[in-house]
Amino acid sequence: MSENSIKFRYDEYGNTREIFVYSSGSDIHNNSFVNKGTAFTVPERRKLGLTAMLPPAVRSLEKQVENSRVKVEGKESDIERFIYIRSLFDRNVTLAHALIKSDIARYMSIIYTPTVGLACQHYSSMFRSANGLHFYPGNIDEAENVLRRFQNRDIRVAVVTDNQGILGIGDQGAGGIAICVGKLMLYTQGAGIAPWHCLPISLDVGTDNEALLADDEYLGWRHRRLTGDEYIDFVQRFARAFRNVFPSALCQWEDFSKQNAFAIRDAYLHDLVSFNDDIQGTGAVALAGILTAMKIKQEKLGDQVFLIHGAGAGGIGIAEQIETALCEEGLSVDEARARIFTLDSRGLVTTDRDLLPYKQKYAKDPASLPWLKDSDDLRLENVVKKGGVTVLIGTSGQPGCFSREVVDAVLEHTERPIIMPLSNPTDKAEAIPADLYRWTNGRALIGTGSPFPDVEYEGKMYRVGQCNNVFVFPGSV
Numbered sequence: 001m002s003e004n005s006i007k008f009r010y011d012e013y014g015n016t017r018e019i020f021v022y023s024s025g026s027d028i029h030n031n032s033f034v035n036k037g038t039a040f041t042v043p044e045r046r047k048l049g050l051t052a053m054l055p056p057a058v059r060s061l062e063k064q065v066e067n068s069r070v071k072v073e074g075k076e077s078d079i080e081r082f083i084y085i086r087s088l089f090d091r092n093v094t095l096a097h098a099l100i101k102s103d104i105a106r107y108m109s110i111i112y113t114p115t116v117g118l119a120c121q122h123y124s125s126m127f128r129s130a131n132g133l134h135f136y137p138g139n140i141d142e143a144e145n146v147l148r149r150f151q152n153r154d155i156r157v158a159v160v161t162d163n164q165g166i167l168g169i170g171d172q173g174a175g176g177i178a179i180c181v182g183k184l185m186l187y188t189q190g191a192g193i194a195p196w197h198c199l200p201i202s203l204d205v206g207t208d209n210e211a212l213l214a215d216d217e218y219l220g221w222r223h224r225r226l227t228g229d230e231y232i233d234f235v236q237r238f239a240r241a242f243r244n245v246f247p248s249a250l251c252q253w254e255d256f257s258k259q260n261a262f263a264i265r266d267a268y269l270h271d272l273v274s275f276n277d278d279i280q281g282t283g284a285v286a287l288a289g290i291l292t293a294m295k296i297k298q299e300k301l302g303d304q305v306f307l308i309h310g311a312g313a314g315g316i317g318i319a320e321q322i323e324t325a326l327c328e329e330g331l332s333v334d335e336a337r338a339r340i341f342t343l344d345s346r347g348l349v350t351t352d353r354d355l356l357p358y359k360q361k362y363a364k365d366p367a368s369l370p371w372l373k374d375s376d377d378l379r380l381e382n383v384v385k386k387g388g389v390t391v392l393i394g395t396s397g398q399p400g401c402f403s404r405e406v407v408d409a410v411l412e413h414t415e416r417p418i419i420m421p422l423s424n425p426t427d428k429a430e431a432i433p434a435d436l437y438r439w440t441n442g443r444a445l446i447g448t449g450s451p452f453p454d455v456e457y458e459g460k461m462y463r464v465g466q467c468n469n470v471f472v473f474p475g476s477v
């Protein structure tokens with residue numbers, strides 16, 4: 001231990017671990033994890049070689065938060081607020097987290113869904129500093145050495161994306177890493193996992209987003225996406241390096257597109273401590289919402305008929321969780337699957353189509369549905385009507401598709417429909433809660449993917465529950 005090393009209690013947001021600081025003076029200032037700015041006390045300034053490097057007055061963390069709140073609120077838009085909080089994070093992680101914690105409901109919607117969606121879209125033009133790792137074909141060979149440089153931070157959670165299925169806005173190229181940073185901030189907020197144990201990672205295998213490929217400012221690897229064996233090889237190189245360096249860290253796969261999400265989840269299920277947030281996280285949180293609704297309705301899951309509009313990672317992940325829960329209630333797998341309809345952009349998913357494997361489990365045999373006569377019958381509204389749907393779930397990224405007609409059709413089968421427009425960010429939601437309460441006379445039980453304000457309907461206030469995978473992030477890694 002060098003003579004300069006000191007113990008540094010870093011417990012401003014509930015984290016009571018001690019860390020050692022081996023540097024002093026401007027190195028402290030430049031290390032966002034330990035820099036406290038004007039909150040360093042006089043004895044700390046002396047010990048850390050910061051004497052005369054700050055103005056004389058000491059500002060408490062509480063006062064710093066108060067000042068920062070005034071500045072954030074003075075900004076004109078949420079994206080400006082995002083930029084402010086992220087630049088604070090770049091120089092003083094403690095203060096950024098204390099600020100977020102001071103009003104988590106409000107700031108979560110800025111560092112996370114929905115504002116983070118804009119940050120992904122404008123990543124290159126907004127770029128200030130890297131907050132995570134960017135692997136691409138030009139450096140993936142060095143992944144293991146790069147990761148070893150982070151061993152002194154004892155990485156416990158990495159959120160890893162290949163940027164192809166970001167929220168409901170698709171391929172965002174290098175910009176997808178912004179969602180990884182936002183998710184990890186919430187690991188710190190929700191579970192107290194220190195920010196230096198968190199690592200956001202982009203697997204930049206190119207992009208098929210034409211606008212990005214044509215944008216001079218684009219900072220990602222300017223190539224079309226790797227596909228087939230080249231893609232698999234790239235992901236494998238990363239996964240091997242990660243396992244070798246951080247064998248017990250959690251690897252959260254995030255926003256992979258449906259073509260790859262299931263295969264990657266399954267390939268590394270036993271090799272890495274890993275899960276896919278969109279498949280398993282969204283599935284778990286949606287099921288939790290449905291089970292809560294069952295308590296309110298005093299009904300059983302087995303009494304419901306489920307329709308999931310959007311047969312991607314989230315949609316099929318939800319179907320898998322519902323199936324498991326139905327089987328726990330005593331149904332057979334076939335009986336459980338018979339109660340779940342999945343729809344994609346072509347309508348009801350049926351076995352007579354050429355389907356990717358992940359869609360096959362819930363595809364319906366047209367012969368099993370007497371009401372299915374022609375392609376018009378595959379439409380959402382018709383399936384709700386003829387299929388007896390009581391639970392309507394949206395992971396489609398198609399705003400407004402849960403129309404009044406669709407909701408009226410659900411009301412034919414149940415007094416209290418469960419309606420979950422889960423697509424993110426806000427402008428992708430399948431329906432707006434205020435409309436849903438109005439159309440159902442306040443009887444709908446609603447969960448949304450992005451946060452929505454409370455709704456007043458006929459003199460009564462309704463609190464809109466957010467049903468987002470952030471609420472089931474594993475906390476105790």
Ligand SMILES: O=C([O-])CC(=O)C(=O)O
Nearest residue numbers: 113167168278424468469
């Ligand atoms: O990030 C969110 O808000 C939820 C999520 O995983 C997604 O929409 O892909």
Ligand SMILES: [Mg+2]
Nearest residue numbers: 167254255278
């Ligand atoms: Mg996601």
